[in-house]
Amino acid sequence: MASINTLKELLRSQISLYTEIIEVLTQEKNAIVSWNFSETNTLLAKKEKLIHKERLLEEARKSLAERVKTELNAKDNTLSSIIKVAPDEDKDELFQIKKQFEKIVVGINNESIALKILYSTNVKVMNDLYARFGILSSNTYDKKKSNNSASSVHIMG
Numbered sequence: 001m002a003s004i005n006t007l008k009e010l011l012r013s014q015i016s017l018y019t020e021i022i023e024v025l026t027q028e029k030n031a032i033v034s035w036n037f038s039e040t041n042t043l044l045a046k047k048e049k050l051i052h053k054e055r056l057l058e059e060a061r062k063s064l065a066e067r068v069k070t071e072l073n074a075k076d077n078t079l080s081s082i083i084k085v086a087p088d089e090d091k092d093e094l095f096q097i098k099k100q101f102e103k104i105v106v107g108i109n110n111e112s113i114a115l116k117i118l119y120s121t122n123v124k125v126m127n128d129l130y131a132r133f134g135i136l137s138s139n140t141y142d143k144k145k146s147n148n149s150a151s152s153v154h155i156m157g
Contacts, residue, residue: 018104025111032118
């Protein structure tokens with residue numbers, strides 16, 4: 001079945017792309033920690049290119065999965081549904097691909113959470129520094145006095 005083999009190859013391409021995204025997120029995290037702004041900007045541009053590639057691959061995957069769904073008479077076009085009705089010789093390979101995707105999703109999530117924490121902490125540190133120099137009137141994100149937040153020194157201990 002040509003469609004299912006094409007789907008497997010496409011899924012492997014997505015796994016490769018997502019692995020590269022994890023690597024870039026890790027590099028971005030290291031650049032933020034070391035306050036390497038030029039590297040951060042370079043990595044942001046690289047992430048934009050990877051996101052564009054991901055969108056193209058995802059559209060192709062959806063289209064191909066829909067075709068496989070129809071060919072195999074699957075419930076829907078999800079990988080789980082396709083695995084259930086796939087020929088026996090393809091089930092193990094598709095299941096392994098699914099496991100790789102699950103692992104990658106966890107990796108991307110972990111790196112994304114770390115980046116959110118780092119960016120948030122860096123903003124608080126910079127706002128506190130500006131406030132101490134009298135550049136900003138408070139360490140808030142807006143001008144409402146009721147939204148004063150604890151300083152980064154208090155949060156970090």
